[in-house]
Amino acid sequence: MSTLLNLIKYSWIKFIFFAILISLLSLIIHISLIMILPFSAGEGNINRLSGLPSHKTTIINTSKNENYLPLNSDPASVLAICPYNLASGPVRVIAGTGDEILTISFHAFDGRVFYALSDRAAQRNVINIVLMTRLQLDEALGTDDQDDIQNDVRILSPVQRGLVVVRVLALQSSEKISAEQRASAFHCKPDTNALEN
């Protein structure tokens, strides 16, 4: 009888040992997958947008480049996407504003939005932003003339490569064409002069 009890007791210990082992390994796999997923390529991943040419604007809406249209996109908006790479220097982002509502957001390829603003931030109907890495920002600050008034809005990019996304709202059907023109006029280009102001 006592042998049987000992056997049952030992089986329970074995069961608990394996349950803990499986739980720990499952937890490691679970956390690893959640952390790795944003960096892995996939069909539904915005990483596929990295295939778009750098520093060139691509218009995306229901009639143009529809295969790049992100999920949960607003059918009333026209998207203009410009992948950027700060390896060769800061990138200047310029967007003209008009009657249509325009917003700009800056995305890392892991899905995070690190800055966003609307056309209310425009000066003289133009949004003029310089994207920089930490090193480039430090260099620019080092060469700044204290007496000069800085007109550039500098944004620190936490990633070297990312996406600038412009959304132009066409709140009425008649605004579709002008919204697309507004989105097409946006550009992001490397600008090494931004370090020498």
Add this chain to the structure above:
Amino acid sequence: MRIVDLEFNKKASLIDDLSALKVFVVLVSSCLFGLGSAWLTIDLHSGFGSVEIGEWRTHPRVGYYNIDPYARAAIIRRGEMPLGIGEGIQFISSRDVSGLPLNSQCNYRVSGTLPIARAWTLAVQKIDGNLFKSLNESNYLTSRSIVNSKNEIVTIFASVDVQSGNWLSLPPDSAFNLVFRFYDVSANINSSATQRADLPRVERISCQHY
């Protein structure tokens, strides 16, 4: 006798019992639980910090850089490009006020007060987040295309058949989601006080086959 010997052999450790089969079972079980739980969490859960207001849900922190890892994995897997916090906020509804899933076999009324925003759009989308291509431009309404709205109070009818007033076209025989997007919203909605935002109710008026 051999079993008894084994059980009482104090030198026998649990590790010794890990035969190749046991190792295989442990690894396969761990993979199944780990991958399965991650998949379920990403697919069914919109991330920590999601907020529900009536039948509408949103994730206010999705537009921040310090988004939680689950929400980040979810938007990446779904291929979304969320609105940044300086752009606006999005609310999705997949159910009516009584908790029943939205289906185009029924007619709906979306009515109530809207949060203060510079502009808004209300769109009909597939459950997976894609647009209904067959609906062309009648699958959304905007703050500028709406009629008879006073003091941010709107009444919108969503149905397959054409309706007078503010009509949102639904696809025939299909489940769908309604998506409100508010651009340049006031501070009270785009913050931790999102729960206090007013949003219209989605009421089922009638159904064809239910």
